[in-house]
Amino acid sequence: MSKLALLGGAPLTQNIIAKSTLASHKQAEREYLLQAYDSGHWDDWPEQESMASRFEREWADFCDSKHCALLTNGTHTLQIALETLDIGAGDEVIVPGLTWQATASTVCDVNATPLLADVEPDTLCIDPVKIEAMITPQTRAIIPVHLYHRLADMDEITRIARQHNLAIIEDCAHAHGSQWNSKGVGTIGRFGSFSFQQSKLMTAGEGGSLLMQEEELYWKVVSQRSCGRGYHGFQVHSGNYRMTSFQAAVLRGQLLSLGANCQRIHRIGAALDKAIADAPGVAPLKRRDEITRQCSYAFVFLYDKNTYDGLDCQRFRQALSAELGIDFHTVYTPLSHSEVYYPHTKKRHQLSKEYVKAIDPKRWELPVADELWKNRAVLTTWHIFGCPQERISLLTDAISKIYDNRKDLLES
Ligand SMILES: Cc1ncc(COP(=O)(O)O)c(C=O)c1O
Known part of the structure:
Protein backbone atom coordinates (compact mmCIF):
# COMPACT_ATOMS: atom_id res chain seq x y z
CA MET A 1 0.00 0.00 0.00
CA SER A 2 1.14 3.56 -0.68
CA LYS A 3 2.54 5.66 2.17
CA LEU A 4 0.42 8.59 1.03
CA ALA A 5 -2.59 9.45 3.19
CA LEU A 6 -4.72 10.08 0.09
CA LEU A 7 -4.12 6.47 -0.96
CA GLY A 8 -4.74 4.91 2.45
CA GLY A 9 -1.39 5.51 4.21
CA ALA A 10 -0.94 7.27 7.56
CA PRO A 11 -1.17 11.10 7.39
CA LEU A 12 1.73 13.17 8.71
CA THR A 13 -0.72 14.85 11.10
CA GLN A 14 -4.45 15.01 11.79
CA ASN A 15 -4.18 18.82 11.65
CA ILE A 16 -1.04 20.87 11.04
CA ILE A 17 -2.46 23.75 13.13
CA ALA A 18 -3.14 21.57 16.20
CA LYS A 19 -4.06 24.40 18.62
CA SER A 20 -4.20 27.84 16.99
CA THR A 21 -1.87 30.45 18.45
CA LEU A 22 -4.01 33.33 17.12
CA ALA A 23 -5.63 35.49 19.80
CA SER A 24 -9.38 36.01 19.95
CA HIS A 25 -11.29 38.50 22.14
CA LEU A 255 -9.93 44.72 15.95
CA LEU A 256 -8.38 43.87 19.32
CA SER A 257 -7.69 40.38 17.93
CA LEU A 258 -6.28 41.68 14.65
CA GLY A 259 -4.04 44.11 16.56
CA ALA A 260 -2.70 41.21 18.60
CA ASN A 261 -2.37 38.87 15.59
CA CYS A 262 -1.12 40.96 12.69
CA GLN A 263 2.60 40.72 13.44
CA ARG A 264 2.22 36.99 14.02
CA ILE A 265 0.36 36.53 10.71
CA HIS A 266 3.18 38.43 9.00
CA ARG A 267 5.86 36.31 10.70
CA ILE A 268 4.21 32.92 10.26
CA GLY A 269 3.36 33.82 6.65
CA ALA A 270 7.08 34.46 6.02
CA ALA A 271 8.00 31.20 7.78
CA LEU A 272 5.49 29.27 5.64
CA ASP A 273 6.98 30.89 2.52
CA LYS A 274 10.41 29.74 3.69
CA ALA A 275 9.11 26.18 4.25
CA ILE A 276 7.80 26.22 0.68
CA ALA A 277 11.14 27.49 -0.64
CA ASP A 278 12.77 24.41 0.96
CA ALA A 279 10.35 21.89 -0.59
CA PRO A 280 10.60 20.25 -4.04
CA GLY A 281 8.66 21.50 -7.06
CA VAL A 282 6.90 24.40 -5.32
CA ALA A 283 7.70 28.09 -4.90
CA PRO A 284 6.54 30.91 -2.62
CA LEU A 285 4.97 34.02 -4.11
CA LYS A 286 7.30 36.94 -4.76
CA ARG A 287 7.35 39.37 -1.82
CA ARG A 288 8.18 42.98 -2.71
CA ASP A 289 10.38 44.90 -0.26
CA GLU A 290 7.67 47.56 0.06
CA ILE A 291 5.46 45.04 1.88
CA THR A 292 6.32 45.92 5.46
CA ARG A 293 3.44 43.91 6.92
CA GLN A 294 1.67 41.10 5.07
CA CYS A 295 -1.54 40.25 6.91
CA SER A 296 -3.02 37.73 4.51
CA TYR A 297 -6.55 36.43 3.97
CA ALA A 298 -5.12 33.16 2.65
CA PHE A 299 -1.82 31.38 2.25
CA VAL A 300 -0.92 30.64 -1.38
CA PHE A 301 2.07 29.06 -3.09
CA LEU A 302 2.87 27.85 -6.60
CA TYR A 303 3.14 24.28 -7.83
CA ASP A 304 5.26 23.07 -10.74
CA LYS A 305 3.68 20.05 -12.44
CA ASN A 306 6.82 19.22 -14.44
CA THR A 307 8.85 18.48 -11.31
CA TYR A 308 6.14 15.95 -10.40
CA ASP A 309 6.33 14.19 -13.80
CA GLY A 310 3.05 15.79 -14.90
CA LEU A 311 0.99 15.13 -11.74
CA ASP A 312 -2.17 17.23 -11.93
CA CYS A 313 -2.23 20.18 -9.50
CA GLN A 314 -5.68 19.24 -8.15
CA ARG A 315 -4.36 15.76 -7.26
CA PHE A 316 -1.38 17.41 -5.50
CA ARG A 317 -3.78 19.66 -3.52
CA GLN A 318 -5.82 16.63 -2.48
CA ALA A 319 -2.72 14.71 -1.41
CA LEU A 320 -1.48 17.68 0.63
CA SER A 321 -4.88 18.12 2.31
CA ALA A 322 -4.83 14.45 3.29
CA GLU A 323 -1.31 14.68 4.79
CA LEU A 324 -1.91 17.87 6.80
CA GLY A 325 -5.59 17.58 7.80
CA ILE A 326 -6.63 21.00 6.39
CA ASP A 327 -8.09 21.85 2.98
CA PHE A 328 -5.93 23.10 0.13
CA HIS A 329 -7.72 24.27 -2.99
CA THR A 330 -7.36 26.62 -5.92
CA VAL A 331 -7.97 30.35 -6.37
CA TYR A 332 -11.09 32.12 -7.69
CA THR A 333 -12.15 31.13 -11.18
CA PRO A 334 -10.88 33.94 -13.45
CA LEU A 335 -13.69 36.40 -14.19
CA SER A 336 -13.62 35.67 -17.95
CA HIS A 337 -15.42 32.38 -17.16
CA SER A 338 -16.41 32.67 -13.51
CA GLU A 339 -19.48 30.82 -12.23
CA VAL A 340 -20.56 33.97 -10.35
CA TYR A 341 -19.83 36.74 -12.88
CA TYR A 342 -22.20 37.14 -15.88
CA PRO A 343 -23.35 40.78 -15.78
CA HIS A 344 -24.35 40.82 -19.46
CA THR A 345 -27.34 38.55 -18.64
CA LYS A 346 -28.99 41.01 -16.25
CA LYS A 347 -31.89 43.11 -17.52
CA ARG A 348 -30.68 46.17 -15.63
CA HIS A 349 -27.55 46.12 -17.78
CA GLN A 350 -29.27 45.89 -21.19
CA LEU A 351 -28.51 49.54 -21.89
CA SER A 352 -27.42 49.09 -25.50
CA LYS A 353 -26.03 46.32 -27.71
CA GLU A 354 -22.57 47.87 -27.43
CA TYR A 355 -22.70 47.98 -23.62
CA VAL A 356 -23.86 44.35 -23.30
CA LYS A 357 -20.97 43.35 -25.56
CA ALA A 358 -18.52 45.45 -23.58
CA ILE A 359 -19.42 43.81 -20.26
CA ASP A 360 -19.50 40.23 -21.59
CA PRO A 361 -16.68 38.60 -19.57
CA LYS A 362 -15.89 36.20 -22.41
CA ARG A 363 -14.34 39.03 -24.41
CA TRP A 364 -11.29 38.87 -22.12
CA GLU A 365 -8.35 36.49 -22.35
CA LEU A 366 -6.51 36.00 -19.06
CA PRO A 367 -3.84 33.38 -19.75
CA VAL A 368 -1.83 34.03 -16.58
CA ALA A 369 -4.88 33.90 -14.31
CA ASP A 370 -6.10 30.76 -16.09
CA GLU A 371 -2.76 28.99 -15.67
CA LEU A 372 -2.64 29.88 -11.96
CA TRP A 373 -6.20 28.67 -11.42
CA LYS A 374 -5.74 25.39 -13.32
CA ASN A 375 -2.18 24.33 -12.78
CA ARG A 376 -0.23 26.45 -10.34
CA ALA A 377 -1.98 27.90 -7.29
CA VAL A 378 -2.34 26.01 -4.01
CA LEU A 379 -4.37 27.87 -1.36
CA THR A 380 -5.52 27.43 2.20
CA THR A 381 -7.35 29.91 4.46
CA TRP A 382 -5.73 32.37 6.89
CA HIS A 383 -6.36 29.98 9.79
CA ILE A 384 -3.01 28.36 8.91
CA PHE A 385 -1.28 31.44 10.35
CA GLY A 386 -2.29 30.08 13.76
CA CYS A 387 0.13 27.18 13.18
CA PRO A 388 2.74 26.99 15.96
CA GLN A 389 6.22 27.82 14.65
CA GLU A 390 7.61 24.37 15.48
CA ARG A 391 4.98 22.62 13.32
CA ILE A 392 5.67 24.58 10.14
CA SER A 393 8.28 22.07 8.96
CA LEU A 394 5.38 19.61 8.55
CA LEU A 395 4.48 21.56 5.41
CA THR A 396 7.90 20.87 3.85
CA ASP A 397 7.74 17.25 5.06
CA ALA A 398 4.31 16.70 3.52
CA ILE A 399 5.37 18.13 0.15
CA SER A 400 8.58 16.05 0.17
CA LYS A 401 6.53 12.94 1.00
CA ILE A 402 4.21 13.60 -1.95
CA TYR A 403 7.20 14.22 -4.20
CA ASP A 404 8.94 10.99 -3.11
CA ASN A 405 5.74 8.98 -3.69
CA ARG A 406 4.46 10.83 -6.76
CA LYS A 407 4.57 7.63 -8.81
CA ASP A 408 1.80 6.16 -6.63
CA LEU A 409 -0.42 9.14 -7.42
CA LEU A 410 0.41 9.04 -11.10
CA GLU A 411 -0.51 5.35 -11.24
CA SER A 412 -3.63 5.56 -9.05
C1 LIG B 1 -11.60 40.88 -3.22
C2 LIG B 1 -13.00 41.11 -2.71
N1 LIG B 1 -13.61 42.26 -2.99
C3 LIG B 1 -14.86 42.52 -2.55
C4 LIG B 1 -15.56 41.60 -1.81
C5 LIG B 1 -16.97 41.88 -1.42
O1 LIG B 1 -17.18 41.95 -0.05
P1 LIG B 1 -18.58 41.58 0.60
O2 LIG B 1 -18.73 40.10 0.56
O3 LIG B 1 -18.47 42.12 1.99
O4 LIG B 1 -19.62 42.26 -0.18
C6 LIG B 1 -14.95 40.38 -1.48
C7 LIG B 1 -15.67 39.38 -0.69
O5 LIG B 1 -15.34 38.23 -0.63
C8 LIG B 1 -13.63 40.12 -1.95
O6 LIG B 1 -13.02 38.97 -1.69
Whole structure:
Protein backbone atom coordinates (compact mmCIF):
# COMPACT_ATOMS: atom_id res chain seq x y z
CA MET A 1 0.00 0.00 0.00
CA SER A 2 1.14 3.56 -0.68
CA LYS A 3 2.54 5.66 2.17
CA LEU A 4 0.42 8.59 1.03
CA ALA A 5 -2.59 9.45 3.19
CA LEU A 6 -4.72 10.08 0.09
CA LEU A 7 -4.12 6.47 -0.96
CA GLY A 8 -4.74 4.91 2.45
CA GLY A 9 -1.39 5.51 4.21
CA ALA A 10 -0.94 7.27 7.56
CA PRO A 11 -1.17 11.10 7.39
CA LEU A 12 1.73 13.17 8.71
CA THR A 13 -0.72 14.85 11.10
CA GLN A 14 -4.45 15.01 11.79
CA ASN A 15 -4.18 18.82 11.65
CA ILE A 16 -1.04 20.87 11.04
CA ILE A 17 -2.46 23.75 13.13
CA ALA A 18 -3.14 21.57 16.20
CA LYS A 19 -4.06 24.40 18.62
CA SER A 20 -4.20 27.84 16.99
CA THR A 21 -1.87 30.45 18.45
CA LEU A 22 -4.01 33.33 17.12
CA ALA A 23 -5.63 35.49 19.80
CA SER A 24 -9.38 36.01 19.95
CA HIS A 25 -11.29 38.50 22.14
CA LYS A 26 -14.73 36.93 22.33
CA GLN A 27 -15.45 38.31 25.80
CA ALA A 28 -14.76 41.87 24.61
CA GLU A 29 -17.06 41.27 21.64
CA ARG A 30 -19.85 40.18 23.99
CA GLU A 31 -19.31 43.18 26.27
CA TYR A 32 -19.32 45.66 23.40
CA LEU A 33 -22.48 44.03 22.05
CA LEU A 34 -24.24 44.52 25.37
CA GLN A 35 -23.02 48.11 25.58
CA ALA A 36 -24.40 48.76 22.09
CA TYR A 37 -27.72 47.23 23.11
CA ASP A 38 -27.95 49.21 26.36
CA SER A 39 -27.03 52.48 24.62
CA GLY A 40 -30.18 52.36 22.50
CA HIS A 41 -28.13 53.79 19.59
CA TRP A 42 -28.31 50.78 17.29
CA ASP A 43 -27.67 52.60 14.03
CA ASP A 44 -24.87 54.81 12.67
CA TRP A 45 -25.22 58.58 12.26
CA PRO A 46 -22.25 60.95 12.07
CA GLU A 47 -23.77 63.42 14.55
CA GLN A 48 -24.35 60.70 17.17
CA GLU A 49 -21.75 59.04 19.41
CA SER A 50 -22.32 55.28 19.09
CA MET A 51 -20.51 51.96 18.92
CA ALA A 52 -20.30 52.52 15.16
CA SER A 53 -18.70 55.97 15.44
CA ARG A 54 -16.21 54.62 18.01
CA PHE A 55 -15.22 51.74 15.76
CA GLU A 56 -14.89 54.09 12.79
CA ARG A 57 -12.31 56.14 14.72
CA GLU A 58 -10.42 53.09 16.01
CA TRP A 59 -10.32 51.41 12.62
CA ALA A 60 -9.19 54.62 10.89
CA ASP A 61 -6.37 55.03 13.47
CA PHE A 62 -5.30 51.41 13.12
CA CYS A 63 -5.07 51.80 9.33
CA ASP A 64 -3.31 55.23 9.45
CA SER A 65 -6.33 56.79 7.77
CA LYS A 66 -7.83 60.26 8.26
CA HIS A 67 -11.43 59.15 7.65
CA CYS A 68 -13.49 55.98 7.75
CA ALA A 69 -17.14 55.31 6.93
CA LEU A 70 -18.85 52.02 7.71
CA LEU A 71 -21.16 50.57 5.09
CA THR A 72 -23.29 47.46 4.62
CA ASN A 73 -20.62 45.30 2.95
CA GLY A 74 -17.47 45.25 0.82
CA THR A 75 -19.52 45.25 -2.39
CA HIS A 76 -21.45 48.41 -1.57
CA THR A 77 -18.19 50.09 -0.50
CA LEU A 78 -16.80 49.66 -4.03
CA GLN A 79 -20.06 50.84 -5.61
CA ILE A 80 -20.27 53.92 -3.38
CA ALA A 81 -16.58 54.73 -3.97
CA LEU A 82 -17.19 54.66 -7.73
CA GLU A 83 -20.33 56.77 -7.43
CA THR A 84 -18.59 59.26 -5.15
CA LEU A 85 -15.95 59.73 -7.85
CA ASP A 86 -18.82 60.30 -10.31
CA ILE A 87 -17.90 57.25 -12.35
CA GLY A 88 -20.76 55.87 -14.44
CA ALA A 89 -22.12 55.52 -17.96
CA GLY A 90 -19.46 55.86 -20.66
CA ASP A 91 -16.56 55.35 -18.22
CA GLU A 92 -14.13 52.44 -17.96
CA VAL A 93 -12.50 51.02 -14.85
CA ILE A 94 -9.54 48.65 -14.92
CA VAL A 95 -9.83 45.72 -12.49
CA PRO A 96 -7.91 42.45 -12.15
CA GLY A 97 -9.35 39.41 -13.93
CA LEU A 98 -8.52 37.27 -10.89
CA THR A 99 -10.61 38.45 -7.95
CA TRP A 100 -13.97 38.00 -6.29
CA GLN A 101 -16.75 39.06 -8.67
CA ALA A 102 -17.66 42.20 -6.67
CA THR A 103 -14.54 44.06 -7.84
CA ALA A 104 -15.89 44.01 -11.41
CA SER A 105 -19.66 43.66 -10.92
CA THR A 106 -19.85 46.93 -8.97
CA VAL A 107 -18.39 48.69 -12.02
CA CYS A 108 -21.35 47.34 -14.04
CA ASP A 109 -23.70 48.32 -11.22
CA VAL A 110 -22.80 51.98 -11.83
CA ASN A 111 -23.23 51.42 -15.61
CA ALA A 112 -19.51 51.76 -16.33
CA THR A 113 -17.43 49.12 -18.13
CA PRO A 114 -14.91 46.94 -16.31
CA LEU A 115 -11.72 46.16 -18.25
CA LEU A 116 -10.29 42.88 -16.96
CA ALA A 117 -6.50 43.00 -16.69
CA ASP A 118 -4.41 39.87 -16.28
CA VAL A 119 -2.36 39.34 -13.12
CA GLU A 120 1.32 38.83 -12.27
CA PRO A 121 2.24 35.13 -12.27
CA ASP A 122 4.31 35.43 -9.09
CA THR A 123 2.05 37.63 -6.87
CA LEU A 124 -1.44 36.92 -8.33
CA CYS A 125 -2.16 40.66 -8.14
CA ILE A 126 -3.04 42.94 -11.07
CA ASP A 127 -0.12 43.40 -13.48
CA PRO A 128 0.80 47.11 -13.88
CA VAL A 129 2.15 46.43 -17.38
CA LYS A 130 -1.29 45.13 -18.43
CA ILE A 131 -2.97 48.14 -16.81
CA GLU A 132 -0.90 50.57 -18.82
CA ALA A 133 -1.66 48.79 -22.08
CA MET A 134 -5.44 48.98 -21.49
CA ILE A 135 -5.88 52.67 -20.72
CA THR A 136 -8.13 54.59 -23.16
CA PRO A 137 -9.52 58.15 -23.04
CA GLN A 138 -12.63 56.68 -21.31
CA THR A 139 -10.66 55.11 -18.45
CA ARG A 140 -11.35 56.80 -15.11
CA ALA A 141 -10.08 54.48 -12.39
CA ILE A 142 -8.10 51.40 -11.39
CA ILE A 143 -9.23 48.99 -8.68
CA PRO A 144 -6.16 46.99 -7.61
CA VAL A 145 -6.96 44.07 -5.30
CA HIS A 146 -4.49 43.05 -2.60
CA LEU A 147 -5.23 39.43 -3.32
CA TYR A 148 -4.80 36.58 -0.84
CA HIS A 149 -1.13 36.54 0.24
CA ARG A 150 0.35 39.62 -1.47
CA LEU A 151 -0.22 43.32 -2.06
CA ALA A 152 -0.60 44.87 -5.50
CA ASP A 153 2.40 46.93 -6.67
CA MET A 154 1.10 50.24 -5.35
CA ASP A 155 4.17 52.30 -6.28
CA GLU A 156 3.88 51.39 -9.94
CA ILE A 157 0.08 51.64 -9.97
CA THR A 158 0.28 55.08 -8.33
CA ARG A 159 2.79 56.20 -10.97
CA ILE A 160 0.48 55.04 -13.79
CA ALA A 161 -2.59 56.60 -12.16
CA ARG A 162 -0.83 59.96 -11.77
CA GLN A 163 0.44 59.91 -15.33
CA HIS A 164 -3.02 59.22 -16.77
CA ASN A 165 -5.08 61.12 -14.20
CA LEU A 166 -6.89 58.01 -12.94
CA ALA A 167 -8.37 57.42 -9.50
CA ILE A 168 -7.27 54.41 -7.45
CA ILE A 169 -9.73 52.48 -5.32
CA GLU A 170 -7.84 49.83 -3.35
CA ASP A 171 -9.86 46.67 -2.79
CA CYS A 172 -8.50 45.56 0.60
CA ALA A 173 -11.04 42.81 1.30
CA HIS A 174 -8.11 40.38 1.74
CA ALA A 175 -5.63 42.62 3.49
CA HIS A 176 -6.86 43.96 6.87
CA GLY A 177 -3.78 45.10 8.78
CA SER A 178 -1.30 44.88 5.88
CA GLN A 179 1.16 47.71 5.30
CA TRP A 180 2.91 49.02 2.21
CA ASN A 181 6.01 51.09 3.02
CA SER A 182 4.88 51.06 6.69
CA LYS A 183 1.49 52.63 5.85
CA GLY A 184 -1.83 50.85 6.17
CA VAL A 185 -3.28 49.53 2.92
CA GLY A 186 -6.36 51.40 1.85
CA THR A 187 -4.73 54.80 2.44
CA ILE A 188 -2.70 54.95 -0.77
CA GLY A 189 -5.59 55.31 -3.23
CA ARG A 190 -8.48 57.83 -3.09
CA PHE A 191 -10.45 55.06 -1.36
CA GLY A 192 -9.61 51.86 0.50
CA SER A 193 -12.45 49.33 0.54
CA PHE A 194 -12.76 46.59 3.20
CA SER A 195 -15.18 43.72 3.68
CA PHE A 196 -16.14 42.33 7.09
CA GLN A 197 -17.94 39.31 5.66
CA GLN A 198 -17.71 36.08 7.67
CA SER A 199 -14.64 34.56 6.00
CA LYS A 200 -12.47 37.68 6.37
CA LEU A 201 -9.62 38.44 8.80
CA MET A 202 -12.03 40.72 10.68
CA THR A 203 -15.73 39.99 10.60
CA ALA A 204 -19.15 40.91 11.88
CA GLY A 205 -20.82 38.27 9.69
CA GLU A 206 -21.29 41.02 7.08
CA GLY A 207 -20.17 44.63 6.80
CA GLY A 208 -17.77 46.94 5.02
CA SER A 209 -15.78 50.14 5.39
CA LEU A 210 -14.30 52.83 3.20
CA LEU A 211 -11.12 54.69 4.14
CA MET A 212 -10.41 58.06 2.59
CA GLN A 213 -7.99 60.91 3.23
CA GLU A 214 -10.11 63.77 1.84
CA GLU A 215 -12.85 65.13 4.09
CA GLU A 216 -15.01 66.01 1.10
CA LEU A 217 -15.06 62.36 0.01
CA TYR A 218 -16.02 61.30 3.53
CA TRP A 219 -19.11 63.54 3.62
CA LYS A 220 -20.14 62.48 0.13
CA VAL A 221 -19.97 58.85 1.26
CA VAL A 222 -21.94 59.63 4.42
CA SER A 223 -24.60 61.31 2.29
CA GLN A 224 -24.76 58.32 -0.02
CA ARG A 225 -25.04 55.71 2.68
CA SER A 226 -27.98 57.67 4.11
CA CYS A 227 -30.33 57.95 1.13
CA GLY A 228 -28.74 61.13 -0.19
CA ARG A 229 -29.31 63.30 2.89
CA GLY A 230 -27.32 66.53 2.84
CA TYR A 231 -24.17 66.70 4.96
CA HIS A 232 -21.70 69.58 5.04
CA GLY A 233 -23.01 70.90 1.76
CA PHE A 234 -22.86 67.52 -0.01
CA GLN A 235 -26.01 65.78 -1.15
CA VAL A 236 -25.79 62.82 -3.53
CA HIS A 237 -28.84 60.78 -4.58
CA SER A 238 -28.56 57.25 -3.18
CA GLY A 239 -30.12 54.54 -1.00
CA ASN A 240 -29.59 53.04 2.45
CA TYR A 241 -26.15 51.46 2.91
CA ARG A 242 -25.79 51.82 6.69
CA MET A 243 -24.41 49.21 9.06
CA THR A 244 -25.78 48.58 12.56
CA SER A 245 -23.95 49.37 15.79
CA PHE A 246 -24.23 45.68 16.74
CA GLN A 247 -21.88 44.82 13.88
CA ALA A 248 -19.55 47.62 14.92
CA ALA A 249 -19.54 46.23 18.48
CA VAL A 250 -18.31 42.83 17.27
CA LEU A 251 -15.78 44.58 15.04
CA ARG A 252 -14.31 46.51 17.98
CA GLY A 253 -13.51 43.17 19.59
CA GLN A 254 -12.29 41.76 16.29
CA LEU A 255 -9.93 44.72 15.95
CA LEU A 256 -8.38 43.87 19.32
CA SER A 257 -7.69 40.38 17.93
CA LEU A 258 -6.28 41.68 14.65
CA GLY A 259 -4.04 44.11 16.56
CA ALA A 260 -2.70 41.21 18.60
CA ASN A 261 -2.37 38.87 15.59
CA CYS A 262 -1.12 40.96 12.69
CA GLN A 263 2.60 40.72 13.44
CA ARG A 264 2.22 36.99 14.02
CA ILE A 265 0.36 36.53 10.71
CA HIS A 266 3.18 38.43 9.00
CA ARG A 267 5.86 36.31 10.70
CA ILE A 268 4.21 32.92 10.26
CA GLY A 269 3.36 33.82 6.65
CA ALA A 270 7.08 34.46 6.02
CA ALA A 271 8.00 31.20 7.78
CA LEU A 272 5.49 29.27 5.64
CA ASP A 273 6.98 30.89 2.52
CA LYS A 274 10.41 29.74 3.69
CA ALA A 275 9.11 26.18 4.25
CA ILE A 276 7.80 26.22 0.68
CA ALA A 277 11.14 27.49 -0.64
CA ASP A 278 12.77 24.41 0.96
CA ALA A 279 10.35 21.89 -0.59
CA PRO A 280 10.60 20.25 -4.04
CA GLY A 281 8.66 21.50 -7.06
CA VAL A 282 6.90 24.40 -5.32
CA ALA A 283 7.70 28.09 -4.90
CA PRO A 284 6.54 30.91 -2.62
CA LEU A 285 4.97 34.02 -4.11
CA LYS A 286 7.30 36.94 -4.76
CA ARG A 287 7.35 39.37 -1.82
CA ARG A 288 8.18 42.98 -2.71
CA ASP A 289 10.38 44.90 -0.26
CA GLU A 290 7.67 47.56 0.06
CA ILE A 291 5.46 45.04 1.88
CA THR A 292 6.32 45.92 5.46
CA ARG A 293 3.44 43.91 6.92
CA GLN A 294 1.67 41.10 5.07
CA CYS A 295 -1.54 40.25 6.91
CA SER A 296 -3.02 37.73 4.51
CA TYR A 297 -6.55 36.43 3.97
CA ALA A 298 -5.12 33.16 2.65
CA PHE A 299 -1.82 31.38 2.25
CA VAL A 300 -0.92 30.64 -1.38
CA PHE A 301 2.07 29.06 -3.09
CA LEU A 302 2.87 27.85 -6.60
CA TYR A 303 3.14 24.28 -7.83
CA ASP A 304 5.26 23.07 -10.74
CA LYS A 305 3.68 20.05 -12.44
CA ASN A 306 6.82 19.22 -14.44
CA THR A 307 8.85 18.48 -11.31
CA TYR A 308 6.14 15.95 -10.40
CA ASP A 309 6.33 14.19 -13.80
CA GLY A 310 3.05 15.79 -14.90
CA LEU A 311 0.99 15.13 -11.74
CA ASP A 312 -2.17 17.23 -11.93
CA CYS A 313 -2.23 20.18 -9.50
CA GLN A 314 -5.68 19.24 -8.15
CA ARG A 315 -4.36 15.76 -7.26
CA PHE A 316 -1.38 17.41 -5.50
CA ARG A 317 -3.78 19.66 -3.52
CA GLN A 318 -5.82 16.63 -2.48
CA ALA A 319 -2.72 14.71 -1.41
CA LEU A 320 -1.48 17.68 0.63
CA SER A 321 -4.88 18.12 2.31
CA ALA A 322 -4.83 14.45 3.29
CA GLU A 323 -1.31 14.68 4.79
CA LEU A 324 -1.91 17.87 6.80
CA GLY A 325 -5.59 17.58 7.80
CA ILE A 326 -6.63 21.00 6.39
CA ASP A 327 -8.09 21.85 2.98
CA PHE A 328 -5.93 23.10 0.13
CA HIS A 329 -7.72 24.27 -2.99
CA THR A 330 -7.36 26.62 -5.92
CA VAL A 331 -7.97 30.35 -6.37
CA TYR A 332 -11.09 32.12 -7.69
CA THR A 333 -12.15 31.13 -11.18
CA PRO A 334 -10.88 33.94 -13.45
CA LEU A 335 -13.69 36.40 -14.19
CA SER A 336 -13.62 35.67 -17.95
CA HIS A 337 -15.42 32.38 -17.16
CA SER A 338 -16.41 32.67 -13.51
CA GLU A 339 -19.48 30.82 -12.23
CA VAL A 340 -20.56 33.97 -10.35
CA TYR A 341 -19.83 36.74 -12.88
CA TYR A 342 -22.20 37.14 -15.88
CA PRO A 343 -23.35 40.78 -15.78
CA HIS A 344 -24.35 40.82 -19.46
CA THR A 345 -27.34 38.55 -18.64
CA LYS A 346 -28.99 41.01 -16.25
CA LYS A 347 -31.89 43.11 -17.52
CA ARG A 348 -30.68 46.17 -15.63
CA HIS A 349 -27.55 46.12 -17.78
CA GLN A 350 -29.27 45.89 -21.19
CA LEU A 351 -28.51 49.54 -21.89
CA SER A 352 -27.42 49.09 -25.50
CA LYS A 353 -26.03 46.32 -27.71
CA GLU A 354 -22.57 47.87 -27.43
CA TYR A 355 -22.70 47.98 -23.62
CA VAL A 356 -23.86 44.35 -23.30
CA LYS A 357 -20.97 43.35 -25.56
CA ALA A 358 -18.52 45.45 -23.58
CA ILE A 359 -19.42 43.81 -20.26
CA ASP A 360 -19.50 40.23 -21.59
CA PRO A 361 -16.68 38.60 -19.57
CA LYS A 362 -15.89 36.20 -22.41
CA ARG A 363 -14.34 39.03 -24.41
CA TRP A 364 -11.29 38.87 -22.12
CA GLU A 365 -8.35 36.49 -22.35
CA LEU A 366 -6.51 36.00 -19.06
CA PRO A 367 -3.84 33.38 -19.75
CA VAL A 368 -1.83 34.03 -16.58
CA ALA A 369 -4.88 33.90 -14.31
CA ASP A 370 -6.10 30.76 -16.09
CA GLU A 371 -2.76 28.99 -15.67
CA LEU A 372 -2.64 29.88 -11.96
CA TRP A 373 -6.20 28.67 -11.42
CA LYS A 374 -5.74 25.39 -13.32
CA ASN A 375 -2.18 24.33 -12.78
CA ARG A 376 -0.23 26.45 -10.34
CA ALA A 377 -1.98 27.90 -7.29
CA VAL A 378 -2.34 26.01 -4.01
CA LEU A 379 -4.37 27.87 -1.36
CA THR A 380 -5.52 27.43 2.20
CA THR A 381 -7.35 29.91 4.46
CA TRP A 382 -5.73 32.37 6.89
CA HIS A 383 -6.36 29.98 9.79
CA ILE A 384 -3.01 28.36 8.91
CA PHE A 385 -1.28 31.44 10.35
CA GLY A 386 -2.29 30.08 13.76
CA CYS A 387 0.13 27.18 13.18
CA PRO A 388 2.74 26.99 15.96
CA GLN A 389 6.22 27.82 14.65
CA GLU A 390 7.61 24.37 15.48
CA ARG A 391 4.98 22.62 13.32
CA ILE A 392 5.67 24.58 10.14
CA SER A 393 8.28 22.07 8.96
CA LEU A 394 5.38 19.61 8.55
CA LEU A 395 4.48 21.56 5.41
CA THR A 396 7.90 20.87 3.85
CA ASP A 397 7.74 17.25 5.06
CA ALA A 398 4.31 16.70 3.52
CA ILE A 399 5.37 18.13 0.15
CA SER A 400 8.58 16.05 0.17
CA LYS A 401 6.53 12.94 1.00
CA ILE A 402 4.21 13.60 -1.95
CA TYR A 403 7.20 14.22 -4.20
CA ASP A 404 8.94 10.99 -3.11
CA ASN A 405 5.74 8.98 -3.69
CA ARG A 406 4.46 10.83 -6.76
CA LYS A 407 4.57 7.63 -8.81
CA ASP A 408 1.80 6.16 -6.63
CA LEU A 409 -0.42 9.14 -7.42
CA LEU A 410 0.41 9.04 -11.10
CA GLU A 411 -0.51 5.35 -11.24
CA SER A 412 -3.63 5.56 -9.05
C1 LIG B 1 -11.60 40.88 -3.22
C2 LIG B 1 -13.00 41.11 -2.71
N1 LIG B 1 -13.61 42.26 -2.99
C3 LIG B 1 -14.86 42.52 -2.55
C4 LIG B 1 -15.56 41.60 -1.81
C5 LIG B 1 -16.97 41.88 -1.42
O1 LIG B 1 -17.18 41.95 -0.05
P1 LIG B 1 -18.58 41.58 0.60
O2 LIG B 1 -18.73 40.10 0.56
O3 LIG B 1 -18.47 42.12 1.99
O4 LIG B 1 -19.62 42.26 -0.18
C6 LIG B 1 -14.95 40.38 -1.48
C7 LIG B 1 -15.67 39.38 -0.69
O5 LIG B 1 -15.34 38.23 -0.63
C8 LIG B 1 -13.63 40.12 -1.95
O6 LIG B 1 -13.02 38.97 -1.69
